[in-house]
Amino acid sequence: MKRLGVIGGLGPMASAYFLELLVQMTDASTDQEHLDVILLCRPTIPDRTAAILDPSRESPVPMMREAARELERIGACCIAVPCITSHHFFEELQPAVSIPFLHLVRETVSHLREQGVKKAGILATTGTIRTRLFQDELERQGLSYVIPDEAGQEKVMHLIYKNVKAGLRPELPLFEEVSTGLRKQGAECAILGCTELSLIKRDYPLGPGYLDALEVLAKASIEFCEKPLKPDFQNLITR
Secondary structure, eight states: OEEEEEEEEESSSHHHHHHHHHHHHHSSSGGGGGGGEEEOTTTTTTOOHHHHHHHOOOSSSHHHHHHHHHHHHOSSSHHHHHHSGGGHHHHHHHHGGGSBBOOOOHHHHHHHHTOOOOOEEEOOOOHHHTTHHHHHHHHHHOOOOOOHHHHEEEEEEEEIIIIIITTTTOOOHHHHHHHHHHHTTTEEEEEOOOOOHHHHHHOOOOOOSSSHHHHHHHHHHHHHHOOBOOOOGGGOOOO
């Protein structure tokens, strides 16, 4: 039996929701048919966006490496990190273990391409935008993209840090304004490229044309661990 390892706590609520998605999306009729999951919840890992924007800030890499090695030692066959910005450090983390990290960004762009999307909008932290995590991968796979303007990006960060991470209700008009701006630039689908934005989708109807990267990670985790995926989750773009 394959065991999924999860480095969680980045943030805590997103990790809890990721576990919920694994259960919801697995085609299982008994407890025993679900995934074996080893979760290390480490909210004390330094903030990823802060480390990217200011190199003098503490890096999350040492604590994430330690967590990855612990998961491998316990018996995980692969590692999922339900934090998108942390994938900036992928090349520093993967060599720490012999088991694979599931690359959420690559999986998300592959899903867009498989569903016929040609141009995507990116909703993510400023750290993710500045490091071009999604932009570079979209280009590698032959897709084009749009991102929010400066004012729009400030609204996205407000939603992530001042609303969701702070435990407050999201200011949905801000979300709608930024989404509308991406659509006007030609985006066929908007990537929810931050796990805090996944929580907004969980709790509020967003309408068609959104792809939740956290759902993509759950799908990839289920498939890598050779569990059946419910048919309804083959296409994750909202309709």
